[in-house]
Amino acid sequence: MKLNERGLLVVLSGPSGVGKGTVRKALFDLEGHDLVYSTSMTTRPQREGEVEGSDYYFVSHEEFERRIKDDAFLEWAEFVGHYYGTPKDKVDAHLQEGREVVLEIEVQGALQVREKAPEGVFIFVAPPNKESLYRRLLRRGTETGDTIQKRMDKAEREFPLAHKYDYIVVNDEVTNAADRVLAIIRAEHARTERSIHKYNQLLEVGKHE
Numbered sequence: 201m202k203l204n205e206r207g208l209l210v211v212l213s214g215p216s217g218v219g220k221g222t223v224r225k226a227l228f229d230l231e232g233h234d235l236v237y238s239t240s241m242t243t244r245p246q247r248e249g250e251v252e253g254s255d256y257y258f259v260s261h262e263e264f265e266r267r268i269k270d271d272a273f274l275e276w277a278e279f280v281g282h283y284y285g286t287p288k289d290k291v292d293a294h295l296q297e298g299r300e301v302v303l304e305i306e307v308q309g310a311l312q313v314r315e316k317a318p319e320g321v322f323i324f325v326a327p328p329n330k331e332s333l334y335r336r337l338l339r340r341g342t343e344t345g346d347t348i349q350k351r352m353d354k355a356e357r358e359f360p361l362a363h364k365y366d367y368i369v370v371n372d373e374v375t376n377a378a379d380r381v382l383a384i385i386r387a388e389h390a391r392t393e394r395s396i397h398k399y400n401q402l403l404e405v406g407k408h409e
């Protein structure tokens with residue numbers, strides 16, 4: 201019987217406005233992988249065009265707080281007045297099946313995951329410069345001036361936390377950034393501590409031939 205290998209947990213994170221979501225979507229559009237996206241839960245109002253269950257699970261404050269009490273989240277954070285969290289059950293189930301699970305979350309949440317699942321791969325998506333971050337937040341047009349300022353202030357506090365991650369990917373061009381993320385995931389599979397036991401099994405098989 202072949203036992204399933206536990207899958208790889210990939211955390212894409214970084215300040216709001218760096219284009220994490222766009223990089224994540226471009227990553228999923230690339231060929232030749234079997235990644236699964238962990239849809240988050242939020243209390244933020246649904247934006248036009250967003251799909252329930254695909255972009256987010258949209259729930260009330262009360263519902264979210266009930267789930268916090270039930271310990272239903274791998275991590276959760278309050279971000280600019282709303283709750284965001286990663287439902288634990290699906291992530292666990294996918295990892296058990298040996299799937300590669302991608303989280304796209306803000307910085308506080310990523311640092312919580314780092315504590316709980318240090319074997320994950322932590323990627324900080326960075327903007328090429330601060331102006332591009334501001335321009336992106338303005339262009340998105342989904343936030344008011346006040347919220348944009350709050351997101352910018354938060355980003356300023358998050359830039360110095362990049363050193364806590366395994367990799368930094370600059371989002372200079374979306375498809376390049378997505379290519380680099382996929383290259384990182386592939387390289388992680390070959391990392392000695394992840395692959396040595398398979399290699400040892402190969403040596404064992406060779407011995408008895």
Ligand code: 5GP
Nearest residue numbers: 216240241276277284285286304305306309
């Ligand atoms: P937005 O409101 O722009 O969709 O998301 C705001 C921020 O929350 C983004 O940085 C996004 O990556 C992050 N985010 C989305 N889902 C989660 C989650 O489940 N947990 C945490 N900690 N952050 C999340």
